[in-house]
Amino acid sequence: MIETINLAKQFKDVAAVKGISLTVQKGEIFGLLGENGAGKTTTLRMLATMLMPTSGTARVGGFDIIDDSEKVRANIGVLFGSEVGLYDRLTTRENIAYFGQLNGMDKSSINQSVEMLADAFGLSEYLDRKAGKLSKGNKQKTAFARSVVHNPDYMLFDEPTSGLDVTASKEVHVFIKQCKEDGKTIVLSSHHMDEVEKLCDRVAILHRGEIMDIGTIPELIQKYNCDDLEQVFEKLTKGA
Amino acid sequence: MMTYRNAMIVFKKELKDFFRDKRTIITTIIVPLLMFPLIYSVLGGQISSATEKLSSSITIGVPNSTSDETISLLSNNIFSGTGTTFSLKKVSDFKKAIDDEDIDVGMQLDDAKVFASIKASKPFELNIIYDSNKLVSGNAISVVQSAINRYNTKVADAKLKALGLSEQDIKPAQTNITTIDEYVVSIGGTATSTGDTNPFLAMMLPLLLGVMVPLSTIAAATDMFAGEKERGTLEPLLSTKAGRSSVLLGKYFAVIVLGIISITAYIAGFIIALAMNPSITSSFSSGEATGGILSGLSISLGVGLMVIVLILLLSMTSTAIQVALSTWSKSVKEAGSYMSFMSIAVMIPAYATMMLQPGDVKEYMMLIPLYNVIASMKLALGGIANIKLYAIAIASSLAFLAIILVVVLKMLKKESVLFRN
């Protein structure tokens, strides 16, 4: 389970996240839906222990992100959306395997995991090429594979499909759904309505650092008397 | 134990990553290996040809009007009987002859007076003209002068002898010079100096290493910290199970190993350069220059080991500073400007020790980072076995670099450093 308790982050004069509380159950895909600057990345960074909350806290798998940050890191896999940085001089395989090693995996389970992920993301033929030579899409898929190579129980994906074409996005969606089947707890951020509609069990609509509402998609559509999620989103964020 | 394991993973990855780059191999190994041989084959070639010319022959120009009798008198009485072959050559224009390197120095003289005076051992004047901008001409002056001094001594001795006196009668006080160590040993004590002195290396090595060692790690330190941040791989790296301290240590030691590889290449290049130009060290080594090609490099095993320890310490200290600067930087570019500042700053301690004599080193100097290690190198090569000074230098360097690494670790936990944008 992942839960945030009045989680807030203030950057100098910007209140990026204004005390949000939410709970994500095991085996659930939870979506953070919001426009640019809504606070999605900041929230995920706090969950990943990369940023320290200004107030409030969160627990990931029962471990507090402030007091037990090391244990949190031992249980998560994170895709930092805007940061698709790879080691250009290492091969795709070496890039993914490095993170497996750092997360304490042995050689054979790394190999197994790399092959499985390459298969899932259509990266098999690129495994032994230099990451610097990959296309942008393949780089992003490699970064995705790297974030889950150690098969973590908690997965945090910041805009996992931004910049990917339709086929690649589909591969990522299929993979995320499979993770859910395997009992993983997943939080992802997105500004694509259809992605959230397709994937997420529940969604929080985030606007200027605040949660406007949380619920399953049918619940929200019904509650606001709308036709689809997009209308709900408009209603909640544009004050219409 | 976990820290060690993860640090090793980071260390291995960084070395592998670094050596995938051909440019890196060129700048870390090939350029250092070739630098000294190239410098000395240009510069050293000139020096040694000038030195050779000097020791073999010197041409002195005399006015065209000088009579052959005077010339042969000068040649036989003054410019003879030494290791150098002098030739006296008639010229019409001293300036032109020196410019054309027809002669090394010019000599103006009153032909008739010089002839008569040498015959009679009477006073006379020789006016030597030289070009201070020419190495050969400048050096020739001292050789010409010592030939003249020898003539003067010879004449004086003959005159004293005629009077029934010796040189000691007119220069009664005699001096003998003894070093403090020789004195201490002569009265039955033990010397502080190990006797393992190597003036050439004591002069050159601290200066060269003081500059080269810090320079050798700049590229790697910039790449591994600022580069990692700029490429957007630092955040994923820090979000793994591996702690920040293992990431820091793995990278830090990878930078140091690359620096050591580079320094080894510099030293190998330096030895090759000396092997190519043995005359470079000959002016420093006591006595003949013919004691084997690398005689100028001979040091004892103990001093050699001490120098290696000090090189390591110097590298660890300067790398720690570079890692701190690189971690602080937003981008590789920003790190680059800090590093170029640092590469100028490291010249200060290196040059500050250049004129320092081993005996002048004080305890407080051993507290100054970088400087203390370079000064210790000077001491070791100067044959000084002052354990207390070395201990202060080593302890204060280790303390200094530990403090810096702790600061870097703090930085890696600080959001304002991780996300400076």
Ligand SMILES: Nc1ncnc2c1ncn2[C@@H]1O[C@H](COP(=O)(O)OP(=O)(O)O)[C@@H](O)[C@H]1O
């Ligand atoms: N490191 C930072 N320093 C200062 N302000 C930041 C920083 N990161 C994000 N912000 C600000 O916080 C707000 C939320 O940003 P972010 O969490 O990235 O939103 P999103 O991911 O939803 O687009 C924005 O106004 C952004 O400018």
Ligand SMILES: [Mg+2]
């Ligand atoms: Mg974002």
